[in-house]
Amino acid sequence: MLEGLSKDSPFFVSSRLIENDRFSSYIKHMRKGTLTVIFLLSTFIQGQAQESASAVANGSFSVTSYFNITKLTDLSFGTVPVGGSIIVNPVSGTSAMFKIFGSGTTGVQVTINLPASLQYNGNALMFTPLLPLYNTLAQSASAAAFPSVTGGDANTGTDGNLYVWVGGKVTATPQQRAGFYSGIVQISVTAP
Numbered sequence: 467m468l469e470g471l472s473k474d475s476p477f478f479v480s481s482r483l484i485e486n487d488r489f490s491s492y493i494k495h496m497r498k499g500t501l502t503v504i505f506l507l508s509t510f511i512q513g514q515a516q517e518s519a520s521a522v523a524n525g526s527f528s529v530t531s532y533f534n535i536t537k538l539t540d541l542s543f544g545t546v547p548v549g550g551s552i553i554v555n556p557v558s559g560t561s562a563m564f565k566i567f568g569s570g571t572t573g574v575q576v577t578i579n580l581p582a583s584l585q586y587n588g589n590a591l592m593f594t595p596l597l598p599l600y601n602t603l604a605q606s607a608s609a610a611a612f613p614s615v616t617g618g619d620a621n622t623g624t625d626g627n628l629y630v631w632v633g634g635k636v637t638a639t640p641q642q643r644a645g646f647y648s649g650i651v652q653i654s655v656t657a658p
Contacts, residue, residue, distance in 0.1 A: 534567045556596060562631065579654075
Protein backbone atom coordinates (compact mmCIF):
# COMPACT_ATOMS: atom_id res chain seq x y z
CA MET A 467 0.00 0.00 0.00
CA LEU A 468 2.68 2.55 0.98
CA GLU A 469 5.91 2.02 -0.85
CA GLY A 470 9.13 1.98 1.12
CA LEU A 471 7.53 0.97 4.41
CA SER A 472 8.23 -2.43 5.92
CA LYS A 473 5.78 -4.42 7.94
CA ASP A 474 7.82 -3.57 11.05
CA SER A 475 7.46 0.20 10.48
CA PRO A 476 5.26 1.95 13.01
CA PHE A 477 3.44 3.66 10.12
CA PHE A 478 2.64 0.49 8.25
CA VAL A 479 -1.00 -0.40 8.65
CA SER A 480 -2.35 -3.84 8.02
CA SER A 481 -5.18 -5.91 9.35
CA ARG A 482 -2.63 -8.04 11.15
CA LEU A 483 -1.04 -5.06 12.88
CA ILE A 484 -4.41 -3.90 14.12
CA GLU A 485 -5.12 -7.36 15.57
CA ASN A 486 -2.06 -7.47 17.82
CA ASP A 487 -0.81 -5.35 20.68
CA ARG A 488 1.40 -3.29 18.47
CA PHE A 489 -1.68 -1.25 17.48
CA SER A 490 -1.36 0.92 20.55
CA SER A 491 2.33 1.37 19.75
CA TYR A 492 1.37 2.28 16.18
CA ILE A 493 -1.12 4.87 17.37
CA LYS A 494 1.51 6.38 19.68
CA HIS A 495 4.01 6.59 16.84
CA MET A 496 1.34 7.78 14.42
CA ARG A 497 0.35 10.57 16.77
CA LYS A 498 3.97 11.62 17.07
CA GLY A 499 4.35 11.38 13.32
CA THR A 500 1.15 13.31 12.77
CA LEU A 501 2.14 15.95 15.27
CA THR A 502 5.52 16.22 13.62
CA VAL A 503 3.89 16.69 10.24
CA ILE A 504 1.47 19.26 11.61
CA PHE A 505 4.30 21.09 13.35
CA LEU A 506 6.34 21.15 10.17
CA LEU A 507 3.35 22.41 8.20
CA SER A 508 2.63 25.15 10.69
CA THR A 509 6.28 26.13 10.71
CA PHE A 510 6.28 26.19 6.93
CA ILE A 511 3.13 28.29 6.79
CA GLN A 512 4.45 30.60 9.47
CA GLY A 513 7.69 30.89 7.56
CA GLN A 514 5.72 31.85 4.46
CA ALA A 515 3.84 34.52 6.38
CA GLN A 516 7.08 36.06 7.62
CA GLU A 517 8.73 36.20 4.23
CA SER A 518 8.75 39.61 2.65
CA ALA A 519 8.76 40.99 -0.82
CA SER A 520 9.30 44.44 -2.21
CA ALA A 521 8.71 46.31 -5.41
CA VAL A 522 9.79 49.68 -6.69
CA ALA A 523 7.49 52.16 -8.40
CA ASN A 524 8.72 55.27 -10.11
CA GLY A 525 7.00 58.50 -9.12
CA SER A 526 6.52 61.38 -11.49
CA PHE A 527 4.90 64.77 -11.33
CA SER A 528 4.75 67.94 -13.29
CA VAL A 529 4.97 71.47 -12.02
CA THR A 530 2.24 73.66 -13.42
CA SER A 531 2.58 77.34 -13.87
CA TYR A 532 0.73 79.52 -11.42
CA PHE A 533 -1.27 82.46 -12.76
CA ASN A 534 -3.25 85.19 -11.10
CA ILE A 535 -5.53 87.58 -13.00
CA THR A 536 -6.50 90.95 -11.60
CA LYS A 537 -8.97 93.41 -13.12
CA LEU A 538 -7.37 96.84 -13.00
CA THR A 539 -10.13 98.86 -14.73
CA ASP A 540 -13.65 98.28 -16.04
CA LEU A 541 -14.74 98.88 -19.63
CA SER A 542 -16.76 102.10 -19.50
CA PHE A 543 -18.67 103.64 -22.42
CA GLY A 544 -20.09 106.56 -20.48
CA THR A 545 -23.38 107.93 -21.80
CA VAL A 546 -24.60 106.76 -25.19
CA PRO A 547 -27.19 108.93 -26.95
CA VAL A 548 -30.32 107.24 -28.31
CA GLY A 549 -29.64 106.32 -31.93
CA GLY A 550 -25.89 106.87 -31.45
CA SER A 551 -22.79 104.81 -30.78
CA ILE A 552 -19.59 105.07 -28.78
CA ILE A 553 -16.26 103.35 -29.44
CA VAL A 554 -13.78 102.64 -26.67
CA ASN A 555 -10.41 101.67 -28.14
CA PRO A 556 -8.30 99.27 -26.10
CA VAL A 557 -5.61 101.98 -25.85
CA SER A 558 -8.01 104.45 -24.22
CA GLY A 559 -8.17 105.06 -20.48
CA THR A 560 -11.74 103.70 -20.27
CA SER A 561 -10.99 100.26 -21.73
CA ALA A 562 -10.97 97.19 -19.50
CA MET A 563 -7.47 96.41 -18.27
CA PHE A 564 -6.32 93.12 -16.77
CA LYS A 565 -3.00 92.09 -15.24
CA ILE A 566 -1.93 88.48 -15.53
CA PHE A 567 0.86 87.44 -13.19
CA GLY A 568 2.58 84.09 -13.27
CA SER A 569 5.74 82.31 -14.30
CA GLY A 570 8.26 84.49 -16.09
CA THR A 571 8.75 84.19 -19.85
CA THR A 572 6.03 81.60 -20.24
CA GLY A 573 3.88 81.01 -23.32
CA VAL A 574 0.19 81.30 -22.45
CA GLN A 575 -3.19 81.06 -24.14
CA VAL A 576 -5.40 84.03 -23.25
CA THR A 577 -9.14 83.51 -23.74
CA ILE A 578 -11.56 86.43 -23.58
CA ASN A 579 -15.31 85.83 -23.29
CA LEU A 580 -17.32 88.85 -24.37
CA PRO A 581 -21.04 89.54 -24.18
CA ALA A 582 -23.06 89.68 -27.41
CA SER A 583 -24.91 92.65 -25.95
CA LEU A 584 -25.18 94.75 -22.81
CA GLN A 585 -28.40 94.24 -20.83
CA TYR A 586 -30.82 96.41 -18.85
CA ASN A 587 -34.16 95.00 -17.58
CA GLY A 588 -34.51 92.64 -20.54
CA ASN A 589 -33.41 95.27 -23.08
CA ALA A 590 -30.28 94.71 -25.13
CA LEU A 591 -27.71 97.26 -26.29
CA MET A 592 -25.64 95.99 -29.23
CA PHE A 593 -21.96 95.41 -28.36
CA THR A 594 -19.22 94.92 -30.97
CA PRO A 595 -15.81 93.92 -29.58
CA LEU A 596 -12.54 95.29 -30.95
CA LEU A 597 -9.29 93.31 -31.11
CA PRO A 598 -7.86 93.21 -27.58
CA LEU A 599 -4.25 94.22 -26.92
CA TYR A 600 -1.49 92.69 -24.80
CA ASN A 601 1.91 93.75 -23.52
CA THR A 602 4.42 92.67 -20.88
CA LEU A 603 4.54 96.32 -19.74
CA ALA A 604 1.60 98.32 -18.40
CA GLN A 605 1.60 100.49 -21.54
CA SER A 606 -1.21 100.02 -24.05
CA ALA A 607 0.38 102.42 -26.59
CA SER A 608 3.14 99.89 -27.38
CA ALA A 609 0.89 96.81 -27.05
CA ALA A 610 0.29 94.21 -29.76
CA ALA A 611 -3.15 93.07 -30.90
CA PHE A 612 -4.40 89.54 -30.42
CA PRO A 613 -5.37 87.82 -33.68
CA SER A 614 -8.99 87.42 -32.53
CA VAL A 615 -11.50 89.26 -30.34
CA THR A 616 -11.43 86.14 -28.15
CA GLY A 617 -7.66 86.40 -27.50
CA GLY A 618 -4.77 84.19 -28.53
CA ASP A 619 -1.21 83.24 -27.65
CA ALA A 620 1.17 85.54 -25.77
CA ASN A 621 4.21 85.38 -23.50
CA THR A 622 4.57 86.71 -20.00
CA GLY A 623 7.50 89.04 -19.32
CA THR A 624 10.61 88.00 -17.43
CA ASP A 625 8.89 89.33 -14.28
CA GLY A 626 5.82 87.14 -15.01
CA ASN A 627 3.55 90.07 -15.98
CA LEU A 628 1.21 90.26 -18.96
CA TYR A 629 -1.31 93.09 -19.40
CA VAL A 630 -4.47 92.84 -21.53
CA TRP A 631 -6.77 95.67 -22.70
CA VAL A 632 -10.31 95.13 -24.01
CA GLY A 633 -12.40 97.70 -25.87
CA GLY A 634 -15.47 97.73 -28.06
CA LYS A 635 -18.33 99.64 -29.59
CA VAL A 636 -21.92 100.03 -28.36
CA THR A 637 -24.78 101.17 -30.57
CA ALA A 638 -28.14 102.40 -29.28
CA THR A 639 -31.11 102.17 -31.63
CA PRO A 640 -33.50 105.13 -32.00
CA GLN A 641 -36.02 103.15 -29.89
CA GLN A 642 -33.44 102.19 -27.23
CA ARG A 643 -34.86 102.30 -23.72
CA ALA A 644 -32.94 104.57 -21.34
CA GLY A 645 -31.13 102.82 -18.49
CA PHE A 646 -27.84 101.53 -17.12
CA TYR A 647 -26.67 98.69 -19.41
CA SER A 648 -24.01 96.23 -18.34
CA GLY A 649 -22.31 93.02 -19.37
CA ILE A 650 -19.46 90.77 -18.26
CA VAL A 651 -16.01 90.55 -19.87
CA GLN A 652 -14.30 87.42 -18.62
CA ILE A 653 -10.64 86.56 -19.19
CA SER A 654 -8.83 83.30 -18.53
CA VAL A 655 -5.30 82.08 -19.11
CA THR A 656 -3.76 78.64 -19.55
CA ALA A 657 -0.19 77.54 -20.08
CA PRO A 658 -0.18 74.84 -22.78
